[in-house]
Amino acid sequence: METFKKHHLIPIFLIILASSIIFSSTLACNAIDKEALLEFKRGIESESSGQLKTWDPNTDCCTSWNNVKCDNKTGRVVNLSPFRPSNPMDVDISVFVTGTISPFLCNLTSLQHLDLGHFQQFYLENPGQLSQLTYLSLAQNILTGSIPTSIANLHRLKTLNLSYNKLSGTIPTSLFHSMKSLENLYLQQNNKFTGSIPSSIVNLLSLVYLRLDNNSISGEIPTIIGNLKNLKIIGLSSNELTGKIPNSLGELSQLSSLNLDHNKLTGSIPANVLNLMNLEVFDVSMNQLSGKIPPHKLNFPASSFSGNPGLCDAPLPPCNNS
């Protein structure tokens, strides 16, 4: 009787074993994604965050690898910030990374969030293949050249962060034609973008943050910007913008911060802009503006207006023409 019972238990044990293998493999990292991440790791020569040490080929990339997040139902990688330090308090500490970005990265076709900040060079062969991306950051690298036009294929993008680089060239018009969901556009600092702000920006109806400061952008601020009703932050400081401050900016009722300092703007300050209800930060210093500063309820400091020889009245000295 004893042996009979034992023989009966073996098949049950095998069934449990088999089903547990099937069960766990459906939850585990997708094989294509795992290979793509290992190829990506292979392209990295050195990186100071140490996070990639946890990327062991013998473990599950969804549960055991740092800075990789999967969709629990499909096992596909959805979130990748490979070099983010594990302590959130350390995110501002520079992480140095050298190497190249493997083209295998583009096999992560379910990726929604990709943060490749602190990388040394631009080598995303076909970023347009990552069509599920909603967040793409390549900030704080030393990327050169112009924005690859295939980025325009990322229709779902809500955040595009290319700030703190050495990018140049004009902002491709096609970028604004296709990225209808874009909320945060960060192209500021160290980028040397030239040309004007494309009027196709009118397509970005969800835009909240527009940061183009410290580039070499010229031409006028498109009047049509007044149609982008969700704008809260406009940063256009330190460029070569000319023409007047558009009256249409006064239609942006959500606007809380407007930085137009260090440009070549002329004409007077529109009263409706200065009196926007939610405006907290306003800076038009170092331009060629003229005329009387319109009365305004918020007392912006003199430094918000300084460096415009033709501008007068509070908080600057009174106008002295009779």
Ligand SMILES: *[C@@H]1O[C@H](CO)[C@@H](O)[C@H](O)[C@H]1NC(C)=O
């Ligand atoms: C996926 O599973 C992890 C670990 O079990 C859990 O922390 C996370 O909240 C889950 N995510 C979703 C979207 O269900």
Ligand SMILES: *[C@@H]1O[C@H](CO)[C@@H](O)[C@H](O)[C@H]1NC(C)=O
């Ligand atoms: C992954 O990407 C590489 C390089 O782009 C390619 O050669 C390979 O066929 C892809 N693999 C799969 C399974 O898609």
Ligand SMILES: *[C@@H]1O[C@H](CO)[C@@H](O)[C@H](O)[C@H]1NC(C)=O
């Ligand atoms: C963009 O990158 C810069 C520089 O790393 C960072 O300060 C900023 O918070 C980023 N913004 C977003 C929305 O990711």
Ligand SMILES: *[C@@H]1O[C@H](CO)[C@@H](O)[C@H](O)[C@H]1NC(C)=O
């Ligand atoms: C603008 O960028 C240059 C480098 O291109 C840098 O030296 C300068 O400090 C930046 N200016 C501001 C105001 O951040």
